Amino acid sequence: MKATAKAHPIQGLVKYHGMRDEELRLPYHDSISVSTAPSHSKTTAEFDPGLETDTYVVDGETLEGRGAERIRSVVDHVRDLAGFDHRVRFESVNDFPTNIGFGSSASGFAAAAVALCEAADLGLTHPEMSTVARRGSASAARAVTGAFSHLRNGLDDEDCRSERIETDLEDELRIVAAEIPAFKHTEEAHKEAADSHMFEARMAHIHGQIAEMRHALREANFDDVFELAEHDSLSLAATTMTGPAGWVYWKPETLEVFETVRELRDDGVPVYFSTDTGASVYVNTTAAYVEEVENAISELGIDTRRWGVGGPAEVLDESEALF
Structure with a gap:
């Protein structure tokens, strides 16, 4: 067993x-x-x-x-x-x-x-x-x-x-993961989510955002998908920051990445930032631009990883068991 x-x-x-x-x-x-x-x-x-x-x-x-x-x-x-x-x-x-x-x-x-x-x-x-x-x-x-x-x-x-x-988009997406170490408390933030005065505002638009995201994914519209993801990151941060504990996860390096992404986008690069409840940043781009984007983030002195899209969880051969 x-x-x-x-x-x-x-x-x-x-x-x-x-x-x-x-x-x-x-x-x-x-x-x-x-x-x-x-x-x-x-x-x-x-x-x-x-x-x-x-x-x-x-x-x-x-x-x-x-x-x-x-x-x-x-x-x-x-x-x-x-x-x-x-x-x-x-x-x-x-x-x-x-x-x-x-x-x-x-x-x-x-x-x-x-x-x-x-x-x-x-x-x-x-x-x-x-x-x-x-x-x-x-x-x-x-x-x-x-x-x-x-x-x-x-x-x-x-x-x-x-x-x-x-x-x-599964084949096209490339993610430059900008590592910004900062311990986070996701579970605590979830517990007080409904106490933020921004929570009801988030609930009011989230269902439309889900519908728009599903449509953009089916259409494989890269810009629509990741513009939505970028705006959702800002919405989530507004909700966590206005809860009772006033959680602020972003660090100065986080904001540097945001600014770099916006500068690249102004220059015509398809690139968007996204964060969960943490200081680290997902920088979403396409296969054709991933090297340029990764170089720009690395120049900030931030460690990066390059990721693609992963499949479902899977059972491994018994030879890969940890014990």
């Missing part, structure tokens, strides 16, 4: 903010993202009736407290679905910087859900497994289905699940 899986992190294009149900992690509204590759999380999970306790290890660290609780919420759901109560040995690693705004919780919980479901021999589809991953992180639901994916709003697993959106 052992399996290994990997999943790619996500860049939020129309991001969710806040949850109507924190236990089931049901967001207030729909969201759309794109998975980024080759960055990934890999997880091995083994259910063993001979074990006395669960163990959760991430990047070599044994988790306790809230970190362990979030993984346990996914593990317990899989145990319920499987109809057994075996303890689990769980180990996960990431090949990219975590907790700086690059969607590591999404890839981590997506890989965890797929590995756990495979180890329990549940035989679920990717949309069904997305509801398992969602219990760890709503963004993880979209990392399960991969590429460009849409997580529907809902009050149960039948409705609140992820589906993939087919688009020709």
Whole structure:
């Protein structure tokens, strides 16, 4: 009862903010993202009736407290679905910087859900497994289905699940990831989202934005898709900054990247910035311009990575197991 899986992190294009149900992690509204590759999380999970306790290890660290609780919420759901109560040995690693705004919780919980479901021999589809991953992180639901994916709003697993959106932009998109390390507190920001006076304004336009994003993706209109993503990043920041804690994730380097992107765009380069709840920046461009864009960001003294579009979470061969 052992399996290994990997999943790619996500860049939020129309991001969710806040949850109507924190236990089931049901967001207030729909969201759309794109998975980024080759960055990934890999997880091995083994259910063993001979074990006395669960163990959760991430990047070599044994988790306790809230970190362990979030993984346990996914593990317990899989145990319920499987109809057994075996303890689990769980180990996960990431090949990219975590907790700086690059969607590591999404890839981590997506890989965890797929590995756990495979180890329990549940035989679920990717949309069904997305509801398992969602219990760890709503963004993880979209990392399960991969590429460009849409997580529907809902009050149960039948409705609140992820589906993939087919688009020709999968081959064209290139992402220059500008690494700006700054520890973030995404979970705390979600808890107070509805307390911002900007939240209702965000809710008023988010449904139209989802419709526009889906249409632009189907039309493979690069500029429309990533202009929408850029504006959504600004909207999300306005909401987080006006909550009770006044979260400000951006750093001076973040604003430098924004300005550089705008200067490149003024010169005719198809390029747009996007951020999640962190200081790091996704710089979205096309294959023809990615080298020029990466050079411009690197000249700011910022470390970069070059990513494309990643597929759905997948089960790996047993030879790739972490233990």
